Amino acid sequence: MELWFSEPHTPDVKLSIRVDKQLYSGESDLQRIDVFESPELGRFLVLDGYVMLTEKDEFIYHEMIVHVPMAVHPCVKRVLVIGAGDGGVVRELTRYPEIEYIDLVEIDQQVIQVCRDYLPRTACKLDDERVYIHYEDGLKFVRTREDEYDLIIVDSTDPFGPGEGLFTKEFYGNCYKALREDGIMVNQHESPFYEADATACMRAHKRIVESFPISRVYQAHIPTYPSGHWLFGFASKRYHPVRDLDAARWDERGLETKYYTTRLHMGAFCLPAYVEKLLRKVEIR
Amino acid sequence: MELWFSEPHTPDVKLSIRVDKQLYSGESDLQRIDVFESPELGRFLVLDGYVMLTEKDEFIYHEMIVHVPMAVHPCVKRVLVIGAGDGGVVRELTRYPEIEYIDLVEIDQQVIQVCRDYLPRTACKLDDERVYIHYEDGLKFVRTREDEYDLIIVDSTDPFGPGEGLFTKEFYGNCYKALREDGIMVNQHESPFYEADATACMRAHKRIVESFPISRVYQAHIPTYPSGHWLFGFASKRYHPVRDLDAARWDERGLETKYYTTRLHMGAFCLPAYVEKLLRKVEIR
Structure with missing residues (x-):
C-alpha cells in the first residue's frame, strides 16, 4: 500500500512523506490534529495540515530556539513559553538547573494530550516540577504580566489560524513589558x-524592531519546513x-547537543x- | 490541468513542483535531459529525474561554489571547471577580470546545448572569450594536467551515473596534481x-582529506536540493x-550578490x- 502525506509549501510546491500508519486524528475546538508514523522521519505531528515537528529533525528547531538565548543571557531564572505544546522547548529548557520556573502557555489542551500520548520524545519533560502549564491564549496571558521573565520563547504556529495573534505589535509590546530589564524574547x-513566508517574516520583523531596542534574526537548516x-x-x-x-561559559556546561x-x-x-536586504527594508523607522 | 514533477529525496520523501509546460525532453548517450517551466521556481533542469537547478534558487549554489574560493585565493588566473554544463559557474567566474582562462570540461555536449537553448540566464557567459569548452570526461581530462590551475571547481552531479568518477580518490589526487602550489579545489x-546523502558526503570527505593538507566543509541553504x-x-x-x-579586498570589488x-x-x-561529528569520523587517518 502507498500512503503519502503531502504539505503544500506554496500552491505550486509540495513535500510528501510516506506514511506507515496514522496514529491519531482528531479535532479540537481550534484545529485538526494528526500524528503519523513514517519510515523516513519517524513520528510527525500535523496541525491543520501543516507539519509542526518530525522526530528526525525536531532537535534542530528546539535546540536553536532555546540554546541561542540561554548562551547569551547570564542567568535565566524565569521563563515564559508560548505555544510549544509538543514539549520540545521545555525539554531543552529543563537541562538548565538555574531555571526556577517555566510558564508554558498553550491554547489547545488537546495538543498537549496528543503529544503526551504519541510523542514522548518531545513531551518527556512536561511533568518537570518547574513547569506550570496554562491552557490559555498566549496573547491574553502575557497582557497580565509585568517585569517578570528573563526569557520569553514564542513557539507559535504560522501567522494564520490560532497563532495569528502571536504576530501582532500588541503582542510583542506586551512581551516587552512582561520581560525584566535585561530580558530576551x-x-x-x-x-x-x-x-508568502517572506512577507510574514518581514511583517513580524518590522513589529519586533518597533518594540525592542535590539532585534536580530538568525537561521537554521530545518529540512521538513518549507524551503x-x-x-x-x-x-x-x-x-x-x-x-x-x-x-566559554556555555561550553563549560558540557551539554550534549546535535x-x-x-x-x-x-x-x-x-x-x-x-535575507539581509528583506530585513533592512523594514528596519528603517 | 494538474501537472506535477516529483523527485524522490529518499524512497520515502519527495518534493513535487507544479509544471506549466515541459519545454524539452531528450536522451543523450549518457542521460535523460528535461527542462520544465514552473510557476513557483521558473524554469528547471532535470537530469535522469534529479533537479540540477531551478531559476529561482540557482544563484545560491553558483555564488557559493565560486565566490568562497575567489575571496580566499589572492590571484586566480587559470580555472578548471568540471561538469557545470549549465554555465552557472562560468557566469559567476567571468565577473572576475583577473581570470585569464577557464577550461570547462563537460562530458555531455547535449547538456550544454539544451542549457544554451532553454536556460539563457545561466548559460549566458558560455561564449565569453576566456571560456574553452572541452567535451570530455573530467576524470580523463584532469589526468593530463599538471601544475596548471589556481582553482578547480567540481560541479558534479550526484555520485552515481555519469558523475560517479568525480568522487574517487584517483580523481581528487589528479586534481591535486593539476593545481599549482597554492591551488584550491x-x-x-x-x-x-x-x-544515503550523508554516506556519500562522508566518503567524498575522506578521500579529499587523504589528498589535500587543508580540507574544510561549508554549507548553504538550497531549497530545491534534498533537505x-x-x-x-x-x-x-x-x-x-x-x-x-x-x-576587505573582496568587498572592494563591489560585486553585487544575492x-x-x-x-x-x-x-x-x-x-x-x-555534521561536524559525521566529518570527524572520516578525518582520522
Whole structure:
C-alpha cells in the first residue's frame, strides 16, 4: 500500500512523506490534529495540515530556539513559553538547573494530550516540577504580566489560524513589558524563501524592531519546513546576541547537543545577502 | 490541468513542483535531459529525474561554489571547471577580470546545448572569450594536467551515473596534481541529512582529506536540493578558507550578490554539531 502525506509549501510546491500508519486524528475546538508514523522521519505531528515537528529533525528547531538565548543571557531564572505544546522547548529548557520556573502557555489542551500520548520524545519533560502549564491564549496571558521573565520563547504556529495573534505589535509590546530589564524574547520567524513566508517574516520583523531596542534574526537548516531555510528572531532589551555570547561559559556546561554549538551560534547570525536586504527594508523607522 | 514533477529525496520523501509546460525532453548517450517551466521556481533542469537547478534558487549554489574560493585565493588566473554544463559557474567566474582562462570540461555536449537553448540566464557567459569548452570526461581530462590551475571547481552531479568518477580518490589526487602550489579545489559535497546523502558526503570527505593538507566543509541553504541543506568541500594546498579570507579586498570589488557576502562566508564554515561529528569520523587517518 502507498500512503503519502503531502504539505503544500506554496500552491505550486509540495513535500510528501510516506506514511506507515496514522496514529491519531482528531479535532479540537481550534484545529485538526494528526500524528503519523513514517519510515523516513519517524513520528510527525500535523496541525491543520501543516507539519509542526518530525522526530528526525525536531532537535534542530528546539535546540536553536532555546540554546541561542540561554548562551547569551547570564542567568535565566524565569521563563515564559508560548505555544510549544509538543514539549520540545521545555525539554531543552529543563537541562538548565538555574531555571526556577517555566510558564508554558498553550491554547489547545488537546495538543498537549496528543503529544503526551504519541510523542514522548518531545513531551518527556512536561511533568518537570518547574513547569506550570496554562491552557490559555498566549496573547491574553502575557497582557497580565509585568517585569517578570528573563526569557520569553514564542513557539507559535504560522501567522494564520490560532497563532495569528502571536504576530501582532500588541503582542510583542506586551512581551516587552512582561520581560525584566535585561530580558530576551526569541520567536520562530518564518522563512525568507517563498514569497508568502517572506512577507510574514518581514511583517513580524518590522513589529519586533518597533518594540525592542535590539532585534536580530538568525537561521537554521530545518529540512521538513518549507524551503528548509528557517529564521528565528532574537529581540532583547540589553544583550546583543553575538557580542554578549559567553561561549566559554556555555561550553563549560558540557551539554550534549546535535545541532547547536557556540561556534554555530556565531555563524547562524550571518545571513544571506537577500535575507539581509528583506530585513533592512523594514528596519528603517 | 494538474501537472506535477516529483523527485524522490529518499524512497520515502519527495518534493513535487507544479509544471506549466515541459519545454524539452531528450536522451543523450549518457542521460535523460528535461527542462520544465514552473510557476513557483521558473524554469528547471532535470537530469535522469534529479533537479540540477531551478531559476529561482540557482544563484545560491553558483555564488557559493565560486565566490568562497575567489575571496580566499589572492590571484586566480587559470580555472578548471568540471561538469557545470549549465554555465552557472562560468557566469559567476567571468565577473572576475583577473581570470585569464577557464577550461570547462563537460562530458555531455547535449547538456550544454539544451542549457544554451532553454536556460539563457545561466548559460549566458558560455561564449565569453576566456571560456574553452572541452567535451570530455573530467576524470580523463584532469589526468593530463599538471601544475596548471589556481582553482578547480567540481560541479558534479550526484555520485552515481555519469558523475560517479568525480568522487574517487584517483580523481581528487589528479586534481591535486593539476593545481599549482597554492591551488584550491572546491566541490559540491552532497547533504548531511538523509542517510544515503550523508554516506556519500562522508566518503567524498575522506578521500579529499587523504589528498589535500587543508580540507574544510561549508554549507548553504538550497531549497530545491534534498533537505535544503547542502555542503561544499574546500580543499587547498596552502590557503585556509577562513583565516585567509581577505574580506576587505573582496568587498572592494563591489560585486553585487544575492546570497554570498564575506560575513556569510565566515558563517558558512560553522557547521551543526551532527555534521561536524559525521566529518570527524572520516578525518582520522
